[in-house]
Amino acid sequence: MAQAKPKIVFDPWNDPKAKPLIECRGITKRFGDFTAIDNIDLNIYEREFFALLGPSGCGKTTLMRMLAGFEAPSEGAITIDGQNVADVPPNKRAVNMMFQSYALFPHLSVWENIAFGLKRERASKERIEERVSEMLRLTRLEKFARRKPHQISGGQRQRVALARSLAKAPKLLLLDEPLGALDKKLRQDTQFELMDIQERTGTTFVIVTHDQEEAMTVASRVAVMNNGVIMQVATPADIYEQPNSVYVADFIGDVNILEGNASPGPDGPENAVQIHYAEGEPPVRAVANAPIAQGSRVSYAIRPEKISVGFEPDPDRANHAQGRVIDIAYLGNVSTYRVELPGGKVISATMTNARRLERRAFTWEDEVWLSWTQTAGIVLES
Amino acid sequence: MNKRLSWFNVTSLTLGFAFLYLPMLILIIYSFNASKLVTVWAGFSTRWYVELFHDQPFLDAAWVTLKVAVSSSTLATILGTMAAIVMVRMGRFRGRTLFSGMIYAPLVMPDVITGLSLLLLFIAIGLDRGVFTIMLAHTTFSMCYVSVVVSSRLMTFDHSLEEAALDLGASPFESFRLVTLPIILPAVVSGWLLAFTLSLDDLVIASFTTGPSATTLPMKIFSAVRLGVSPEINALSTLMISVVAIGVISASLISKRAIIRQRREEQEGGRA
Numbered sequence: 001m002a003q004a005k006p007k008i009v010f011d012p013w014n015d016p017k018a019k020p021l022i023e024c025r026g027i028t029k030r031f032g033d034f035t036a037i038d039n040i041d042l043n044i045y046e047r048e049f050f051a052l053l054g055p056s057g058c059g060k061t062t063l064m065r066m067l068a069g070f071e072a073p074s075e076g077a078i079t080i081d082g083q084n085v086a087d088v089p090p091n092k093r094a095v096n097m098m099f100q101s102y103a104l105f106p107h108l109s110v111w112e113n114i115a116f117g118l119k120r121e122r123a124s125k126e127r128i129e130e131r132v133s134e135m136l137r138l139t140r141l142e143k144f145a146r147r148k149p150h151q152i153s154g155g156q157r158q159r160v161a162l163a164r165s166l167a168k169a170p171k172l173l174l175l176d177e178p179l180g181a182l183d184k185k186l187r188q189d190t191q192f193e194l195m196d197i198q199e200r201t202g203t204t205f206v207i208v209t210h211d212q213e214e215a216m217t218v219a220s221r222v223a224v225m226n227n228g229v230i231m232q233v234a235t236p237a238d239i240y241e242q243p244n245s246v247y248v249a250d251f252i253g254d255v256n257i258l259e260g261n262a263s264p265g266p267d268g269p270e271n272a273v274q275i276h277y278a279e280g281e282p283p284v285r286a287v288a289n290a291p292i293a294q295g296s297r298v299s300y301a302i303r304p305e306k307i308s309v310g311f312e313p314d315p316d317r318a319n320h321a322q323g324r325v326i327d328i329a330y331l332g333n334v335s336t337y338r339v340e341l342p343g344g345k346v347i348s349a350t351m352t353n354a355r356r357l358e359r360r361a362f363t364w365e366d367e368v369w370l371s372w373t374q375t376a377g378i379v380l381e382s
Numbered sequence: 383m384n385k386r387l388s389w390f391n392v393t394s395l396t397l398g399f400a401f402l403y404l405p406m407l408i409l410i411i412y413s414f415n416a417s418k419l420v421t422v423w424a425g426f427s428t429r430w431y432v433e434l435f436h437d438q439p440f441l442d443a444a445w446v447t448l449k450v451a452v453s454s455s456t457l458a459t460i461l462g463t464m465a466a467i468v469m470v471r472m473g474r475f476r477g478r479t480l481f482s483g484m485i486y487a488p489l490v491m492p493d494v495i496t497g498l499s500l501l502l503l504f505i506a507i508g509l510d511r512g513v514f515t516i517m518l519a520h521t522t523f524s525m526c527y528v529s530v531v532v533s534s535r536l537m538t539f540d541h542s543l544e545e546a547a548l549d550l551g552a553s554p555f556e557s558f559r560l561v562t563l564p565i566i567l568p569a570v571v572s573g574w575l576l577a578f579t580l581s582l583d584d585l586v587i588a589s590f591t592t593g594p595s596a597t598t599l600p601m602k603i604f605s606a607v608r609l610g611v612s613p614e615i616n617a618l619s620t621l622m623i624s625v626v627a628i629g630v631i632s633a634s635l636i637s638k639r640a641i642i643r644q645r646r647e648e649q650e651g652g653r654a
Contacts, residue, residue, distance in 0.1 A: 070545055090548045091557075103546035107564045116560075117550035150646070168551065 010220060011235075012045035019082075021046045021172065021204050022067065026076035029062055029228075036062045038228040039076070046171075049198050049205045051215035054225035055251075060208045063225075064174050067206065068097045081171055091120075096170040100177045102161035104149040110160050111136075111145040117168040135163040138197060155186050162194075166201060175207040179214060191217050212252050216240070224248050240303075242289075246380055249301040254336075256307075256347050258284060258300040262292045262379070273379060275300050278343040285318045288379040302377035307349035307370050309337050309362060314371035321347065321370045325362055337362065339370055406623060413616035420611050430617040440618060443602040446513055447582060450598060454520035455577035461521065462528025462577075463570055469529070470536040488526045496523055497590030504591060511593030519591040520581040527580060528573035531637070535569035538644070568640030575633035579626045 012018035020043035029037040037059045044050045052060040065071045066078060069090035078085050085093060096117070104113055114135050118128045136142045139159040144152050149160065158178065165173055178194070179187045195218050198205045209215050215222045216236040223233045224247075232244045243249035246257060260277035273292050274283035277300065284300055292298065313320040326346070327338035336350045349370055355361075362368055387395075413431075417424030434440060469482050488496060500519045504511055539562070547557035563570070585600040592601070599622065606615055 068549060070548075090545070091551050091553055095549075097546075097549045099542045099546055101540060101542050103540065103542040105543060105546075105561055105565075116547070116552075120551035120556065164546075164550070 010047070012048070013043065013221065018045055020044060021048075021081055022206075023079040024063075024076065025079070027063070027066065027073045027078065028075040029059070029066065029071060030074045036228050037066075037073070040228075040230055042223065042230065042233065044204065044206060046204055047202055049195065049207070049218055049220045051219035051222045052206065052208045052225060053212060053215040053222050053251075054210065056210055058225040059228040060210075060225050061176060064097075064176060064206065064208050067172070068095055068174055069093050094171045095174060096165040096168060096172075097174040098161050098165045098176065098178050100180060102149075102157050102181075104157060104160055104164070106149055109146050109148055110141060110152070113149070113160055114164045114167050116164065121168065131167055135167050138166070138200070139163040154181055155190070158182060158190065162197070166197070166203065169201075170203065172204045172206065175205060177209055178207065179209075179211075187214070188217075194218055216252070224251060226251075241378075243301065243378060244380070246299050246301065249378065249380070254304050254348060254350075255301050256304065258302070258345070258347075260284070260298065260300065262288075262296050262298045263294050264292065268374065272374070273298075275379070278341065278345055280343060281321060281341060282319075284377070285374050286377055286379050287375050292379065292381070296381065299380045300377050301380060302372060304336055304348040304350040305334075306376040307347065307372045309339070309349050309351055309368050309370060311361070311366075311368060313369040316373075317371040318374040319372045319376075323347065323368065323370065325364055325366045325368055328362075328364065337368070339368060409616055410620045410623070413613065413620040415613055415616075418613065420613055420616070430613040431621075434614050434617050434621075437614065439597075440599075440602060440614075443597045443599045446516075446596050447599040450513060450517050450520060450588075451578050451581040454517045454581045455524060455574050457517070457521045458525040458577040459528050459570060459574040462525040462573060463532045463566075465525070465529045466533035466536055470533050470539075471541075485526055485529050488523050489530070491523075493523075493584070493586035494590075497587040500587065501590045511591060511596075513596045515591045515593070516588050516596060516598065519587050520577075520584060523584075523587060524577035524580045527576050528570075531573040531576065532566060532569050535566050535637075535640075539566065568636045572633035572637040575629045575636075579629040579633075582629070583622065583626055 012020075022042070022044040024040055024042040027037055027040045027042075028035065040063065052063060054060045062071060066073055067080075069085065069088060072086070080093070080095065105116065108116065111132055114132045115128050118131055123131070132145075133142075136145055139162055141156065141159055141163060144156060144160075149157055152160070158181070162178070175194075179190050182190060191214060194205075198218075205218075207215070207218060216239075219236060221233060221235055222239050224231045224239065226247055232239060232248045234242065239248060239252055243252065249255045250257065258275065258277040260275040260283070262273045262275050263283075264271075264273055266272075266274065268285070269287055271288045271291055273286055273288050275286060275298060276283045286300060288298075308314055308317070313322075321339075321341055323339040323341040325337050326340045329336040329338075330353075332353070334350050334352055336348050338346055338348050340346050347370060412420060412423075414426050414428065415423055416427035416429065465485055469478075469485065472478070497519070500515075500522065501511075504515050504518075509515055543561050543565070544557050547561045548554065552560060583600055584598075585604055588598045589601055589604075592598070597605075599618070603615055603618060606612065
């Protein structure tokens with residue numbers, strides 16, 4: 001379903017001349033004493049598929065509701081397409097929202113649900129007919145046009161909600177946990193369908209989700225939120241490979257965090273550091289993004305799949321640690337080994353199961369060597 | 383649980399229903415009595431119904447009652463629905479508990495007190511008493527019934543439906559007219575029917591707030607009975623029982639059906 005993407009790089013956020021579709025400047029939202037959103041700055045560009053990702057209660061839904069106009073910021077300004085929307089009520093914004101509960105009108109048919117927004121802008125009969133059939137085609141709902149929402153399945157209802165929110169061709173579509181109510185298989189199919197529809201309509205999508213896999217799959221950029229603050233905004237690849245904090249590294253995927261004191265050098269590339277994370281272990285050799293002061297406290301984050309497990313240390317890799325296998329999680333395509341170092345520190349390493357299970361090399365209680373390269377991990381200043 | 387009816391259950395059920403409905407049953411039977419003497423059965427006849435329809439004062443009273451019932455229940459439905467929406471939607475505001483208590487208080491207020499206080503008010507503001515004042519009085523006391531019925535429906539109403547309507551470009555009024563109202567309509571209709579029947583059979587409040595120009599049916603019956611019960615009154619009462627019964631039964635059927643449909647939709651929603 002997802003078509004091959006053109007090879008043209010889509011990264012308006014790196015273009016200083018590009019004008020963002022949405023600009024949030026110093027947005028703060030308080031409910032009584034509780035600060036739901038704390039001084040957020042955010043730019044979202046046209047045609048982006050932008051994900052707001054975070055645990056429940058992090059403020060992502062509040063931020064979305066402010067974009068839709070259901071909440072007003074306590075401080076700061078939101079600009080949509082160059083217009084400050086502070087005094088624009090939700091029914092006057094060129095923004096549509098797909099609700100988590102879908103909020104389909106139970107007394108109206110699928111057709112009437114989709115036509116609702118068009119009728120409100122007093123579109124002509126022909127125009128409504130044409131646009132609704134187009135939406136029905138786009139979401140493959142032609143057969144269900146005359147049914148009421150309670151007569152169709154959950155997946156179909158989700159598509160009606162999408163069709164209804166796209167019918168007015170909004171500049172911006174907000175999706176509040178759009179796939180939360182679907183089961184896993186249907187969710188994955190629908191993710192690709194969403195991306196496909198987003199590309200075909202050229203609409204800017206902002207999706208709110210707590211599912212990091214979903215955000216990574218669909219989004220062009222992801223904003224990781226925590227406690228009303230945006231921790232990092234970056235492409236899925238950068239969020240995963242270049243997290244800017246222990247929180248982001250830990251929230252997205254699995255990660256080993258080693259804490260220690262850094263010292264520059266001794267040799268190798270610019271900003272090379274050594275991190276002393278445990279007594280009796282050789283320091284981890286890593287490369288930081290910026291010069292690190294001697295003796296400063298740092299966290300070293302390394303993904304399990306970047307560590308290889310062997311009976312001998314891998315001579316091509318700069319870092320080694322010896323330990324004992326205490327746990328093996330067999331997931332079919334990969335296995336994750338939990339290896340305990342002599343000092344008690346446990347490190348996870350993931351290996352692809354290229355061989356059949358019965359020929360697996362390592363088992364519980366084996367003494368193994370972990371090896372990883374100098375650039376495999378990220379140095380995060382605490 | 384014992385599902386079979388024991389003799390004890392049957393007896394208590396019979397006694398209970400007899401207690402409730404025997405008087406009305408006797409009244410209905412005697413309304414078809416051919417004799418002029420109320421308590422002596424002289425064969426089946428509908429002559430009292432025919433006579434009733436030629437009795438101009440009774441017809442006038444019926445017309446007044448109907449006018450009052452229709453207008454007061456309509457007004458009470460509008461005001462009661464508005465009050466219910468405010469109560470359910472506005473969230474916690476200062477004095478909310480007091481306000482909701484004040485809406486429901488007339489439910490338990492003795493009619494005599496309501497009637498008397500309204501009478502004092504009408505005298506104080508110099509309003510000529512008649513059909514209009516009865517109508518106002520009935521609106522006052524039946525509004526809270528409507529408000530109870532409608533607000534219990536609104537409690538389970540998904541607020542995001544209204545937000546979705548706003549989001550799709552509907553004005554706040556359009557979103558109420560096109561989304562909220564159609565969905566809560568069964569509750570509004572049953573509230574109207576309830577208010578209608580309450581107005582139809584009120585005697586006390588109407589007696590307090592009426593003037594010389596307006597007599598409602600219950601008042602007419604009450605004054606006629608003081609001169610002796612005529613079979614004509616029986617016929618009239620039978621008609622009133624039918625109207626009230628139809629009103630109450632349709633109100634409960636409408637709200638039951640709406641609840642069943644809502645449950646079914648929720649179930650199917652959950653299953654899919």
